[in-house]
Amino acid sequence: RPDPLGASAAGVLAGRGGAQDAHLVLGALRETVRADGPDATLLWTLVDGAGRLGIACAAPVLRHVYRETASSHLRGSAARALAATDPSFGAGFAVECLWDCEESTREVAALHAATGDTRVVDRLRRLAADPAEEAEVQTAVRNRIDTEGTAV
Known part of the structure; x- marks a missing residue:
């Protein structure tokens, strides 16, 4: 859902969801990067969630966030998520x-x-x-x- 309620729901799933929610978190991660760029506030939660849920197919998006964000802290979150998802x-x-x-x-x-x-x-x-x-x-x-x- 590409609205504030959808973003909020994606954040909750990234932080508290289970393996069954991985596809929703991945979709929100991809859409957020596409729509809002590599410095979007929601990415903090989604990147952490991708790592927490071990979403292996999120690795290309996480690499993009790592390379493109201006935030050294978000780059660190992306690195932690990549360590959990990217062999x-x-x-x-x-x-x-x-x-x-x-x-x-x-x-x-x-x-x-x-x-x-x-x-x-x-x-x-x-x-x-x-x-x-x-x-x-x-x-x-x-x-x-x-x-x-x-x-x-």
């Missing part, structure tokens, strides 16, 4: 996210970036050693090192 996230956007300005986005990247890439290993080393880096990011890197035994 290629670890080798793709997660690598880019390691250099993001938002610590929560770097944290998601530290948890998911594929370590087969030497750029990733080098960046994880830098993040682990940087005294100015946020504690959550360093914890994510250290947990990754501990669980994978990676020589970071």
Whole structure:
């Protein structure tokens, strides 16, 4: 439903709905990006909902939001949703996210970036050693090192 009531309903389904509501959340996500662009307020809820519901076919739209939004916070939400929905996230956007300005986005990247890439290993080393880096990011890197035994 392309009106304020439909947008409100989509937000509720994104936040509280179940797997049976995934197609409605996906439809609202697509329509919101088409109609209102990558910085629409409703996207915050829909992007989070796509990740929460694990809507794999939302990945192309989430990638678009990640690339096109002006909001670093929405980019972080898109990264979290991509981590939950896109099997290629670890080798793709997660690598880019390691250099993001938002610590929560770097944290998601530290948890998911594929370590087969030497750029990733080098960046994880830098993040682990940087005294100015946020504690959550360093914890994510250290947990990754501990669980994978990676020589970071």
